[in-house]
Amino acid sequence: MTILSIRDLKVEYATQDGAVEAVDGVSLDVAEGQHLGLIGESGCGKTTLLKAIVQVLPRNGRVTGGKIMFKGMDLMQLPAAEMRQLRWREIATIPQASMDSLNPVQRVGGQLIKLLRVRGGYDKRAARRRAVDLFDMVGLDTERLMHYPHEFSGGMKQRAVIAMALALEPSLLIADEPVTALDVIVQHQILEVLRELEQELNLTVMLITHDISVVAQVCDSVAVMYAGRIVEQAAAEPFFASPAHPYSLGLQQAFPNLARPRDVLVSIEGYPPDLREPPAGCRFAERCPFVQEACKEHDPRLEIVGDNRLAACLRSNEMDALRARAEDPTLWQHVEVAQLVGQPRPDFTDDGRGEPTARPSDVSHLAMAGQSPADPHKSETTPADGVDAPPLLEMRDVSKRFKIGGGLAGLLRGDKEQTVYAVNNISFTLRRGESLGLAGESGCGKSTTGKLLVKLLDASDGEITFAGADLSSVDDKDLLAFRSRVQLMFQNPFEALNPRFTLYRSLTEPLIIHGWKDENERTRRVVETLDRVNLRPAEVFLDKYPHQLSGGQLQRVVLARALVLHPDFLVADEPVSMLDVSVRAGILNTTRRLARELGLATVYISHDLSLLQYTCDRIAIMYLGEIVEIGPSNEVINNPQHPYTQALIAAVPVPDPTVENPPLRIREGVPRPTEQFIGCPFAQRCPEVMEACLSVRPPVIADERAHQAQCHLYGEHRDSPKLERDAAAPR
């Protein structure tokens, strides 16, 4: 039975520059018990659709046409008071960033009980019982009922929000990006809760997300939105097996998949059309690799193209052929990808002398002596290092501690000074042209490591050498020279550029600082660099301000600024996490290509393992400030040794509905790194924890491919008696 039926819905926003048709003729049916995933890039109208359904559009938005029927009621005609009754009780929503929607000054359980009493008509005792049940249902410790939101972790808050949404047993749950911005392990567990509840309560769910792997994990059908329209709608399995719209094809090609890594990911070139003046023909025509003349004139309707599938494409009858052609990545992104295709990855793991590259328990041998890779393309473009050339960068036993709660104010207030051990004794080396990925949950110290590498922070202990010079003892002149060789790329492109500077000014600043006196020379270098990062024609961009560019373009500018001085070493801190999936691959490909062209050593910092697998030669997994595993990317991903790495990999959602993620064996929540561990830092959460883990530092175990893990499972204490998990970490 259909419970929600949307017919030809149009929503318009009034803006200063005219009306924007954010949702333009969307028709959608949701059957009882269906789990529909609504996907699309930002600005395509997903959230607007949700807001139109529950009628909470912002003041400048209004529904200009169409019908929304819910259980036979026309929501548009419903008086406001009845609509209010409907919300939450019949249609519950989990809004975006909903973790922040809990009232910080009320206990979580109190908010739940109040909701039950006011809206649900429960009496005091029944409400409390129900609240306990709900906490239990979403996997929250019922003893936490009377805790305040700030005492909850992000994942716990998200569970509480789900409990609140389901408190009144709604017939329809609409969740807007319920797991975005959560760590991968928390994300996995929230998705598991959702999946269980779907089964248990026979919920009808509409899930809005940009992440197709989330949809694959919890939804049984999919609708793809693009520029205010639905372009494809299908059941999940056929959708993932054989998308029926070029945009869906592109999205799938853009998405990294840990289980089936692609040689080259694509990005869908271009940007969605301006919805103030939508094009006459197909809205995707401008970005579509299969575009024909007819596409620019005729607006395709959403039509039945097969068994239970709808697609809006003029060429849907030849989709099988197009699908085959779409497998070729050069189709999507001509120049960039052509340069990346067919180039084997440089091998940084074999030192060519047949010796074991690292000995067990020897941390300082994490990487091996220099060796120029066998790849001919590689050696052409990389300044060749001799066989025994020293590494470009070396970290040896580096630690970083922060003191918090100190200072004069803290002293006067009588706060105890606390030490945060952000980075503990990490060591690795990096050679020219090599790329290393740092992964781990938030709070694992990967960003701090990035800042140490570019000397935005100074190490508390240990030694960082760059090109043979110790970073802790450089003088001002050498520091300036260092600054011209090492650059940082930032996570949020909207913050990384001075909003008051034109792009020219932002890009020319580093040159001015490094003494480029001639304005024309500077301009030439800026133009050349913009050209390099595919911002063409570069002159168009010079006088633009950051707010005039899209996120993807901005991130290219950020990359250009990092490269304008022709550095040797680039640290990219979550370079694409703020960007739409459709442009992510483009940024990564450009960075990869330029790293090759310029012989750049790169460190990528990311929580996204599939992304690191795609971009990096080696991956290091960090936990509580320590590197617990490091090795060649494919080794680490396909043959993880450390229980933490295994958990991280198991938690990454697979963009394939036929593969179900295995249940996780570890709990969410990284402890605060305010103490130093005698034994293994991971012991508290480890499913394999043994007695030795609590008292003895785990050894570093390496195999012949320089794949190392720091774990007792493979050392002399491997037979140490196993512990029950709760003995190790009492709650």
Add this chain to the structure above:
Amino acid sequence: MQQEASVRNSAAGGATAQFRQGSAIRQLWETNLEVFQRDKMALFGLFVFAIFAIVAIFAPLIAPNDPLTPLKNNDGDWIKDALPYWLAEPGEDEAEGYSNTFLLGTTNIGRDIYSQLIHGSRSALLVGFSAAAAVAVIGTVVGLLAGYYGGWVDAILMRAADVAFGVPFIPFIIVISAFMDPSIWNVVVAMAVLLWRDTGRVIRSQVLVIKEQAFVSAARVSGASDLRIIFVYIAPSILPLSFLYGSFAIAWAILTEASVSFLGFSDPETISWGFMLQDAFNSLALSREAFYWIVPPGLCIMLTVMAGFFIGRGYEEVLFPRLRRM
């Protein structure tokens, strides 16, 4: 091919390079322009200031008499308490031996009130603008240093601000006046010593926000020095805030000067609107219903203070657009 590209590049570079200079200053100018274009009240404030400024500059030319010298009649006596000519009985002035041309009458010792009013604008604007400049400059520098460097610099500057917050303002000026010769500069000094605290605090908080933004880290990674980061990257973003607090400080300074003068701690040789009010009060002008003596300086104080607040409000609307919806 490549040559072609580089030729094109350098040509484009030459053409566009010139007007890209000094874009930070241009932007600041644009912000200021936006304030007055958007907000008609701010424009009114600016207009009021402009008129007072013209009056102050040309005061000796506009004022018919010296504001301090008592006017005398034909017999050499002071023309005490003359009514404005538009209130006086016709013929009365000739009987007393002078010709009544006084727009606002005279004081109890025969000074021309209208001339005093004109000259009063001088001290008002002098105090207002110099105090505002001192407050804005000191506050901005303190805020920038405390916010950017943090640590002990921050601790010392902000504890100094705490002390400044703890000192009662008017009594402080009275004490200063007791130690120094009476002068309108006492007010300026007192404001400079105490009132930077608000500006400093607000700017510090803003600097704390900006300095955490990635573009500042990017500048540091590029090798920019601390001073370059402070003045090229951070200062332009907070200057509108300095203007905001500066325009409020103008109003405060004029108000304070008036209060201090009214309490009798001003220089008797300098005419200010507050001094005029005190003079009127002491000579029982109120009981004689001499509104022409009391109302004009009061009105002038009110107008300039309002003008300062209107301009400040205009800045606020541009700086904090969210206020607009309230």
